[in-house]
Amino acid sequence: MISIALAKGRLAKDGLELFKSIGIDCPDYSTKSRKLIFFSSDERYKFIMVKPSDVPIYVERGAADIGIVGKDTLLEEGKDVYELLDLKFASCKMSVAGFPDEKKRSITNNNIRVATKYPNIARSFFSQRKEMVEIIKLNGSVELGPIIGLSDIIVDIVESGKTLKENGLVVIEDICPITARLIVNRVSLKIKRGRIEDIIKSLEKSLEEKYDD
Numbered sequence: 001m002i003s004i005a006l007a008k009g010r011l012a013k014d015g016l017e018l019f020k021s022i023g024i025d026c027p028d029y030s031t032k033s034r035k036l037i038f039f040s041s042d043e044r045y046k047f048i049m050v051k052p053s054d055v056p057i058y059v060e061r062g063a064a065d066i067g068i069v070g071k072d073t074l075l076e077e078g079k080d081v082y083e084l085l086d087l088k089f090a091s092c093k094m095s096v097a098g099f100p101d102e103k104k105r106s107i108t109n110n111n112i113r114v115a116t117k118y119p120n121i122a123r124s125f126f127s128q129r130k131e132m133v134e135i136i137k138l139n140g141s142v143e144l145g146p147i148i149g150l151s152d153i154i155v156d157i158v159e160s161g162k163t164l165k166e167n168g169l170v171v172i173e174d175i176c177p178i179t180a181r182l183i184v185n186r187v188s189l190k191i192k193r194g195r196i197e198d199i200i201k202s203l204e205k206s207l208e209e210k211y212d213d
Contacts, residue, residue, distance in 0.1 A: 001043075001044060001045065001046055002044065002045050002046070002065050002066065002192065002195060002196070002199070003045075003046045003047075003048060003063070003064045003065050003066070004019075004045060004046065004047050004048065004064060004065065004066045004067065004068070005048045005050050005054075005055045005058040005059055005063070005064035005066070005067040005068075005069075006047055006048065006049055006050070006055070006067070006068050007050065007051070007052035007055050007068065007069055007070070007073075008049050008050065008051065008052070009052075010090060011052065011068055011069070011070065011090055011180055012029075012047075012049055012068075013031065014087075014089045014090060014180065015068040015087075015180070016029055016047070018087065018089075018203065018206065018207075019045075021206045021210075022199070022202035022203060022205075022206050023202075024040050024044075024045055024199075025040060025041050026038050026039070026040055026041075026045075026047055027041055029047070035049075036048065036049050036050075037049070048063070048064055052069060052070065052073055053073055053076070053077060055067040055068070055069040055073065055183070056069060056073060056074060056077045056079035056081055056183065057077070057079060059079070059081045059183050059184065059185050060079040060080050060081050060185065062185050062187060062188065064185065065184065065185050065188035065192060065196065066182065066183070066184050066185075066188070066196065066199070067081070067182070067183045067184075068087065068180055068181070068182055068183075069180070069181060069183060070090060070178055070179070070180055070181070071176075071177075071178045071179055071180075071181050072094055072118065072121070072157055072178045074181060074183070075094075075118075075120070075121050075124075075176075076118045076119075076120050076121050077120075078120065080186065081183040081184065081185060081186065082183060082184045082185075082186060082189060083181050083182075083183050084182050084183065084184055084200055085181065085182035085200060085203060085204065085207075086179055086180075086181060087179065087180040087181060087182055087203075087207065088179055088180070088207060088210075088211055089179065089180050090178075090179060090180040091177070091178070091179050092157050092158060092159040092177075092178045092179075093157070093158050093174050093175070093176065093177050093178055094118070094121060094155065094156070094157055094158075094174070094175040094176050094177075094178055095155070095156065095157075095158045095171045095172070095173065095174045095175060096114075096125075096153055096154070096155055096171070096172045096173045096174075096175065097143075097153065097154050097155075097156065097158065097164050097169050097170060097171050097172055098146050098152060098153035098154065098169060098170070098172055099146055099168060099169060099170070100170050102146075102152065102153055102172055111132070111133075111134065112131070112132075112133045112134070112152050112153065113133070113134045113136055113145075113150070113151040113152045113153075114126070114133045114134065114135050114136065114151055114152070114153055114154065114155055115136045115138050115142045115144075115145030115146070115150055115151035115153075115154045115155075116135065116136070116137065116138065116142055116154060116155040116156060117137070117138060117139065117142060117156065118155055118156070119135045119137045121155065121175070122135055122155040123135055125155070125175050136150060136151050142154045142155075142156050143156075143163060143164065143167045143169060146169065147167060147168070153172065154169070155175065157178060158171060182200070182203065184196060
């Protein structure tokens with residue numbers, strides 16, 4: 001059996017639709033269900049619903065052979081897995097944002113406070129530019145950081161930009177594009193190579209047909 005870890009929510013829904021396009025269906029799955037494990041109709045595939053940040057852990061540890069997860073999570077968690085496909089959905093970007101005045105002030109100044117859910121991504125970004133910043137890890141709405149004076153800027157995922165706009169913030173600089181990625185356990189790719197390679201080739205073909213139209 002091939003086990004597949006999916007991030008709960010939109011990634012799971014889009015991921016299952018993609019697998020269905022290559023003949024791997026999961027008829028029992030429902031967004032309303034509280035079940036955490038589902039099986040394909042032929043019972044050759046097991047789908048495990050987990051928290052997004054846990055997907056790389058399940059795959060790295062071998063609890064899942066394959067996973068679908070956002071590039072943001074891969075960058076933040078830094079787990080030892082193979083990243084084999086850009087699945088192209090769940091597209092957004094990781095950006096630096098703040099009040100419009102921050103665009104006029106160089107963020108190379110020292111003592112800039114950065115609120116973020118992604119401390120590793122933020123630290124790496126500013127470190128590569130040799131910029132000294134104070135990283136403030138938040139778990140909730142990071143947009144509050146500049147509004148209440150906790151931080152000067154934020155690093156966060158931006159999709160439509162609506163939330164930023166409604167809170168008086170703007171994108172100062174983009175860090176990198178983000179999409180869903182297919183990851184594979186290193187050992188699984190060796191011992192289940194044939195089946196996993198077949199899945200990857202089928203997914204590649206499905207993605208080409210979908211996005212080349």
